[in-house]
Amino acid sequence: MQQPLVTLRGIKKHFPVGSGLFGKKSSFVKAVDGVSLDIYPGETVGLVGESGCGKSTTGRMVVGLTEPTEGEIYFEGRKLSDYKKKKEIGKNLQMIFQDPYSSLNPRMTASDIIEEPLVLHKMGTKSERRKRVDELLERVGLSSDHGNRYPIEFSGGQRQRLGIARALALQPKLIVCDEPVSALDVSIQAQILNLLKEIQKDMGLSYLFIAHGIQAVKHISDKIAVMYLGKIIEFSEKEEMFITPKHPYTKALLSAVPHPDPKQRDRERIILKGDLPSPSNPPEGCSFHTRCPVAIEQCKKVIPTLLQTSEHSFTACIQYENVGNQVEIIAEQEINENYDKLYTESNDKRKMESVLPN
Ligand SMILES: Nc1ncnc2c1ncn2[C@@H]1O[C@H](COP(=O)(O)OP(=O)(O)O)[C@@H](O)[C@H]1O
Ligand SMILES: [Mg+2]
Numbered sequence: 001m002q003q004p005l006v007t008l009r010g011i012k013k014h015f016p017v018g019s020g021l022f023g024k025k026s027s028f029v030k031a032v033d034g035v036s037l038d039i040y041p042g043e044t045v046g047l048v049g050e051s052g053c054g055k056s057t058t059g060r061m062v063v064g065l066t067e068p069t070e071g072e073i074y075f076e077g078r079k080l081s082d083y084k085k086k087k088e089i090g091k092n093l094q095m096i097f098q099d100p101y102s103s104l105n106p107r108m109t110a111s112d113i114i115e116e117p118l119v120l121h122k123m124g125t126k127s128e129r130r131k132r133v134d135e136l137l138e139r140v141g142l143s144s145d146h147g148n149r150y151p152i153e154f155s156g157g158q159r160q161r162l163g164i165a166r167a168l169a170l171q172p173k174l175i176v177c178d179e180p181v182s183a184l185d186v187s188i189q190a191q192i193l194n195l196l197k198e199i200q201k202d203m204g205l206s207y208l209f210i211a212h213g214i215q216a217v218k219h220i221s222d223k224i225a226v227m228y229l230g231k232i233i234e235f236s237e238k239e240e241m242f243i244t245p246k247h248p249y250t251k252a253l254l255s256a257v258p259h260p261d262p263k264q265r266d267r268e269r270i271i272l273k274g275d276l277p278s279p280s281n282p283p284e285g286c287s288f289h290t291r292c293p294v295a296i297e298q299c300k301k302v303i304p305t306l307l308q309t310s311e312h313s314f315t316a317c318i319q320y321e322n323v324g325n326q327v328e329i330i331a332e333q334e335i336n337e338n339y340d341k342l343y344t345e346s347n348d349k350r351k352m353e354s355v356l357p358n
Pocket of ligand 2: 055056057
């Protein structure tokens with residue numbers, strides 16, 4: 001068995017909110033609330049979920065930019081917290097950010113931006129570094145002529161290319177890509193995604209690829225983790241997730257993806273009731289139960305854990321936990337039947353919402 005490149009075990013990040021003055025206990029935003037995940041060499045794990053569910057915080061913890069409140073992160077079997085120097089981590093774990101406008105220093109030239117990590121890590125001589133910078137510029141589809149320009153002189157897509165070149169400078173083994181294309185024009189998004197794929201093929205590196213919607217990670221991911229209020233509620237190989245999603249939330253996310261056949265569109269849509277609860281006051285039991293179309297009484301009390309539901313799939317839903325692996329298929333059928341009752345027979349969205357439990 002191959003060793004995972006990065007392992008997260010029960011990581012949490014609870015941000016204190018409020019002043020805690022006069023002995024008042026301050027409360028916490030449970031941004032990440034017990035995430036476990038393995039990322040293997042050369043693979044891409046997509047991390048998806050609604051805004052505020054804890055994706056960026058998870059990504060920042062993976063690269064050591066944010067300290068977990070609890071839990072451990074391992075890189076090649078060694079705890080991140082055991083690495084004495086942050087630099088050792090920085091060499092192997094890099095991050096690219098959503099906003100190519102604010103993540104590049106406007107006062108530095110493109111070359112200086114890409115060279116900076118090499119300087120910080122005291123890599124090579126000045127001329128060796130410059131040679132490397134030119135290679136990197138070309139690697140990301142720019143030319144060495146671009147080196148003397150400032151970020152403002154580049155388009156959004158080109159700036160993201162610079163961000164990628166900088167992240168590649170130290171030849172990391174994993175890059176956390178935090179919504180790297182969502183600020184870009186749709187026409188540019190595919191180019192950047194293709195570039196990331198090509199680079200992965202050449203260098204064999206791993207990605208944790210963060211996106212808002214499940215569709216955005218469809219092509220790039222080998223596996224997908226779905227997050228809801230600080231927890232992973234389903235983790236599975238991509239094909240399996242798209243063909244047989246297990247968790248009611250994943251089903252809802254997938255149903256929001258427009259169906260190619262217009263006649264099918266209305267019928268398949270699952271409208272989730274209500275808003276995303278606040279991570280500073282998540283619901284008791286399963287945090288999804290307040291919006292879950294198939295929640296039962298027990299879901300209000302029991303916190304589901306991520307259990308294996310098939311060879312390559314894990315789901316945190318007691319509808320699966322209750323019946324165990326043996327009759328897992330029955331549970332799946334039951335959930336599907338419930339869905340059929342609730343949604344498939346009705347084309348009237350308002351009617352659909354009125355049959356959803358509170
Ligand atoms: N530094 C911080 N201090 C306090 N709260 C934070 C901080 N960073 C993130 N949060 C909160 O943690 C939750 C998760 O945030 P984030 O990880 O950015 O989610 P996502 O990337 O999925 O949109 C949000 O409620 C956000 O407001
Ligand atoms: Mg984010």
